[in-house]
Structure formats: structure tokens, C-alpha cells
Amino acid sequence: MNIAVCIKQVPDTTEVKLDPKTGTLIREGIPSIMNPDDKAALEAALTIKDKLGAEVHVITMGPMQADAVLREALAMGADKAYLLTDRAFGGADTLATSTTLAAALSKIDFDLILAGRQAIDGDTAQVGPQIAEHLGIPNVSCAEDIEVNGKEITIKRWYEDRFHTVKVKMPCLITVLGEMNTPRYMTPGGIFDAYDTEVTDWKREDVTVDDTKIGLKGSPICVAASLPKSLKAAG
Amino acid sequence: MKEQYNGVYVFAQQVDGQISGVSFELVSKAKELASVRGSSVTAMLFGKNVSSLANQLAAYGADKVIVVDDPALEVYTTEPYAHAITEIIHKFMPEIVLFGATAIGRDLAPRVSARIETGLTADCTGLEIDESTGDLRMTRPAFGGNIMATILCSEHRPQMATVRPGVMKRQSPTEQKAEIITFNPKFERNEKYVEIVDVIMHEASKCNICDAKILVSGGRGVGSPDNFKLLEDFAEAIGGTVSSSRACVDAGWVSKDLQVGQTGKTVRPNVYFAIGISGAIQHLAGMEESDIIIAINKDESAPIFDVADYGVVGDLNKILPLLTERVKKARAEKK
């Protein structure tokens, strides 16, 4: 069984502080981390691997520095890592991001895709379901529990005041809530191995997708203005 | 091309035969937007035997209600709902489509946006029409709530957004009736359908923190799940509901549906007690619209005191039982 896990490198927004004088964001020195929900998705994949045996593939789209979250995933126990990085992918909204990721994922022979519900920098929760749409597979979001039985998965899925227990056939995509589990730590030896493992770099030419559907050009929405919250409140 | 699209559409979320509160908020907001655009408001109501609910939507501003009534829609699953909305968008070509940023809305809207290849803005807290271009300006918190970003979808139609529950104000209901359009998008079961095996309600759902007039909210400073008893006692005495910050949910002390804040719920009660809550910006995002905020914290420099109307610096373990006693006494005297 092949499990692909989509992860994102994000600034640790809980560490973000506002400059008390100017009201602007202090971006310097904010650590970059693996998005917490994505880490839970990776843990879910590794748990399945421990129980049933599986190959865990991690993929991220981002700048070259995003390599660090892939190494972290490898050090936790992932088997293969892919970094989608190219200027052509830059400036993407969720639609263009999901289109690019879907094109890359279709190169991996996956049975199951896991992703975090949402990233703490954008908080959109959109990329997971959008990837599933592009790939023409079912998605179940906000999973709190995942159980694999052969080609079928039973998922306990959160809906505010209730849970649904849902059965879905693979291939499918599941987004995972951060509360689902406590991700394991890396191991020291895992870290050393991770830096000896090759991360596959995928550039623009490595994915089959129309130019008009990626990057800035493929993004229907754009940010018109962005203000620190305190200024907005004051104004 | 853009001009062919017309009207503000709202996905009217219905669960167990009840329309979710956010849908009324959205219809009210849609009415405002539609009046600026000189267009009308259409609600999309899906489910099994739900057409009788249509006039509730009309009361808040829906001019038309498109009803899709089918057994496949009785309990929400992604595919048939996404199919129905996609078909409606293809047929009626709305200019704006709004969803509540609920677990359902945030599952459904991205799937639809990818299917029709248009933009989608998540979890908006502000919507307005740019009068010069006619575009929808969608404002949302980003970067963990530290930034407010205004987003446009200028070249694509429809413009789609999910909107945070509890942010838009409902208008006062009227006696208005809506034109009801029954629509059949022709469901065909495919490999994207999933099977619902079970629906489990969780206990805390008995009381929704969004509807509470008084919230007694605990944070990391409460110290332990056992100490939440102090909050429960106080809430019971004062007739409030217990809620919490993310720290307590992550620690497993309380269930997630009690969580106030950026990744939880937005609340605006009459009185919000912030007890042992430091007041991270992610938390403030969910409660700063409360009418009166009362904070108890032992750290006098905690940011919660910047938004609090009343603040007590001290140990909640000592203060809260005294407060509970005093409230009980005052209530007894009143009787």
C-alpha cells in the first residue's frame, strides 16, 4: 500500500508578535515548522505503516527551504520525499496549488492521500478537497480516526456537534484534524538517515499541467490589501 | 462574459431538518450585497422533504429558494451536494456564491470551486461590493489572525466565499415569501460516493456556545481538567455556559466544540468571562466582539487585559469559588 502525505512548511504563527510601536508583524526570527495538522496526517500514515505495512511518500510544494520539513518527515519514518519547487509555481492560490499538487501526486502510485485539514498560515482548509476533485477521487475531511480494512477505509469524521462514521473505497483523500493524534518524535538516527536520503526535486517540466493553471496566472483570487489586525481595529 | 453572471446565491445548510443559523446570517448579508448590485438573493436548500423550510429563508431576505429534494441528500456527503451545486451554478450562473464556514461548508465549497475552476476565499469575516468595479471584496484573517487580508476574484465568476458563522448580523425576520424553484440535478452514483455508517452526537452538543448569553471560558491557566469544575460551578450559578481556549482542547481537557477562537468558534455573548486565558491573538479573534469581557488572570501583563472591560489579577482557584458563592447569595436574596 502506498500512502502519499501532503505537507506544508509554515511560519509558526503562534510565535508571531506585533511590534507594539508600529503595529506591524515582526516576521524576523519566526521559526518555520511543519504545519501541525499535516504532522498529524503524517503520524496517521506512519501508524498505518506500523500496523499494516505501507510505503509513506511525503510531498510538499514550496521554496527550496521547504526541504527541511521533508527531512523532518523522513526522520519521523517516511520513506520517500518529493519537493515541488519552481518559480513557475509561485504566487499560487489554493486552486492553482491544488492543481499543481494533483499533477505531481498522479506521478505517485498512491492508494491513499492524507493531508492536514488546514495550514496555520492560511487557514483555508481548501487544498485537500480541491486535490481530490482534480484527481477525481472521493475526499473525507476532518478525520479523527482512520481504520483501513483491505481496500476500504472507515473514518470517524468530525462535524461540529457530531461525528459521522463513513466508509470509503481507495483510492481516496482524507484530511486529518490535528487533534487526531500526538505525532511521534523524530529519532536521532532517523535525522542522520534523512540527510543521507535523496529528496526528489520536481520542477515545472516534471509535472504535466497547463501553464494557465499554475502559479499566479492560474490563481483566480488575489490579495488586494493586507493590514495588521491592530491597525484595522484602530481605523 | 462576466456580465452573464447574476445574483447572490447562498448555500442554506440544513441538518436534521433545521436550517443552521449561519445560513440566515448569510441570506441577510446577501440581501445587502444584492441591493448594491441590483440583483436578487437565491438560497439553495438541499435535503429530504425540506421544501417546507424555504420560507424561513425568505424571512431573512431570500427572494428565491432552489430546492433539491432527494434521498441522496438526507445526510451530508460531499459528492451529491457538490454535484447539485455545480449543476445549479452551470444552469443559473450566479455572480456570488456564499457558504457558511462550517465543517460542511468548508468541505463542500473547495470541491465545488475546483470543479467549476473558480476562486474561493475561506472563512471570511467581511464582505462588501467595490462600487467602482462591482467586484466582491472579501476580508478574512490570515497568518493566525495577525493580519486582515482583503481578497478579490476579479476575472472569474462566480465569486465564492465561505463565511465565518457568528460574524454577519441577521436582519429582523419579515413575513416575506419566496419563489420556490424545484431543481433536479440528476444524481448518478459514482466512485466518489461514500457510505455513511453511523452518526454519533457528542454530549457537549446539548449546548451550543455560539448561542450562549454568558460564557465562562477557561484557558491554560485553569491548570487541569479537574479545575474546570470550578468553572462549571460558576457557570451554573450565573446561568452561563462553559467554553475554552485552544490550549485546553489540545491538552484534551475539554471537547473541541467548546473552543473559542481562530480555529474554534466565534462568539459574541453579552458577557464573556476569560479565566486563566492569556489572550493570544488567535483567541481574541473569536471573542473580542463580546459585549462585556471580564478577565481573571494571575499575570497582570497578559494581553487579555488589553481587551477586557473588567480585569481581576489573582489566583482563579481562590477568586472563582468566592465569586460563585457571592453570585449564589445574590440570587438567593433576589428571590
Next chain:
Amino acid sequence: MDFKLSQKHMMAQTLFREFTEREVGPIACEIDETESFPTQTVEKLKKYGFLGIPVPKEYGGQGCDTLTYVMCVEQLGKLCGTTSVIVSAHTSLACDPILKFGSPEQKQKYLVPLANGTHLGAFALTEAGAGTDSAGQQTKATRDGDDYILNGTKIFITNGKEADTYIVFAMTDKTQGTRGISAFIVEKGTPGFTFGTKEKKMGIRGSSTYELIFRDCRIPKENLLGQEGKGFGIAMQTLDGGRIGIAAQALGIAEGAFEKTVAYVQERKQFGKPISYFQNTQFLLADLATRIEAAKLLVYKAAMAKDTQKRFSTEAAMAKLYASETALEVTNKCIQLHGGYGYMRDYEVERMMRDAKITEIYEGTSEVQRMVISGSILK
């Protein structure tokens, strides 16, 4: 010359810091207060491979270098001196001598379970009459057929009752002086091997420090570590490595106290402003930070020397001497900056100062380190 950590070392540092903050820090006060060994923490250390960091993978370890191991001990030491020394004694004093001097069979039988954390290790050299003068061993090992028979008592043994595998030193030939000392691997539960007093200590109070008693304790000859009569050399070389571990522990304690104090002086107000506004505070912090940085460079350099040089006694001695004295100086000054609160147990710098003191004593006192260093100068 490059003073920058590699990416993998930085990642390992992050790992150790997060682990310490989440798993170790929250119970540090409790294990000190109740003098209880942190069994659950040791289970976690095992699960994540922290008990065999520098041991090659073929022997159940993580296959990392000494620097990585040292950073682990350092980070643990920032919040809990006890947990830090458990890892240091286990890795440097039990795994390391078997890796270096053990036979292939001994490595399979004893090193693998130590390095993968199934077993915990301890090192028994000190006796009532043989502290700094470790050549004055009274414990005897007498050859009897295929066995040695151990008789004697060891004291102040770290991981004492909690360990499974012990490296024990004893005289096989009293007439030969230091050349009559041999090293043995002893399993817990061997008949004739029992535990005596549990020590009541000033600091590192969660660490299990015991007296080991050997009374006609039969050890198969296969458990002789290295050659007969070579035990003193094994002990000294092992302690060279151990000193780097203790130096890292001391460094961690200093850093931990310093970080808490930097936060405190910015919160604590006197005369209407945070005490960090006073020049006395500022200058003191500057001095302490400089000392800590110097200690860190010595510790990291010694760690790298262990992997690249045949002998590293001087580097290890300098690192331990300076880091341990830094730990005591820094924790002492940190309490001073905390004022009366610093003297109270609610503020952790009090515990840190108690934990710091032992680093000047065990695995060779500061005086021993000065002897080693001056010996290398005046040879």
C-alpha cells in the same frame, strides 16, 4: 574552521529541545521533590532512541556522532539534571566501554540491548576508600575455574538499582597495583549481587544512587571486559568520554538557569521598572552569557575530538572543569538575580544550583581535571 552546526545537528538540537520541554521539564520539580526515578521518561528515551545515540546501528544504536549525543545531554540538562545524568552515565560509562573494549559476543549480548534502550547501564568504580584515588580498589575478583568470584562494595553508583547491566572494576592481582585491576560486565540478578543504601543527595535527586554489594558473586570468565589487568586503563579512557557527558550536563544546567533568569528579569519589577533595566543586571547577564558560550565551545570541541582523535583526555578535562564551574557560578548568580524568590523551591533556579554542584565532583573532581590538564602541559 567552522563554528556553525550542520543542518542535521540543528534538527537534532530542535528535537532534543522539544522533547525536553514537553516530556522532561513538566516533571522535573516533582522527581526532585519526591526523589523518584523517572521510569516513564526513561521509557520514552528508549522509544525515541535517546539511549544509544553515538552507538553504531549494527549494535542497536542510532549511528550518530558524539556531538549529537552531547547535545541531547545538554538539552535534557536545561530542564532536568537528573534525566541528563541518567542518559550520560548509561551512554558514556556503560555503552561506550563495551563498544570500545568488548568482544563481538559481549557486544551482541550486552551492547545491543543497552543501545536500543531495553537495558539500562551503570558503571561501578568508586568505593568508600577509592574516590579520586581510584587505584585503591578493595573489591576483589578471584579466578575459580571458568568463573571469577567478586567480593566487595561499590558506592555512589548512578542508575544504581535501576540498571540491568553494570561495568564493575575489581582487583584481580593486588600485587600489581593499577595493573592488577580488571573490568567485568555484571548482570542484575546475579546471585551474590545486592543493593545497599540509597543515597540522599543534595541535587540530581531523581537519579537512583546506590551502594552495590558483591558477596561471593560468580561472574563467568566470558564477562571479563578487555584483558585481565587492563581495567584501570579501561576506567580512565571511559571516564575521558564520561567527562564530556558531564560537561554537557553542566552546560545544560547553566543554559537552563540562564534562560529562566533572562525571562524573570524582564518580568520582575522593582522601583517601578523591570530589573533588566538596571545596569547591574545587564552586566551580570553579559558575563554569564559569555561564560556559557565559552563552556559550550569547549564541550562541543571535546565531543568532536572524541570522534577524530585517539586521545582526548585534555579536551575532556578542560570541558568538564570549565563547564561544571560555569554551571555553579551561573546558577548561583541566577538565584541572586531572582532575589528571595530564587531561594524558594517554586523557582527552579534553586534546584538547578543544587544539581550543578555535583558536576564539579563526579567523574573526576575539578581538582582531578586540573591534574590531568597540568599533566599534559608539564610532561
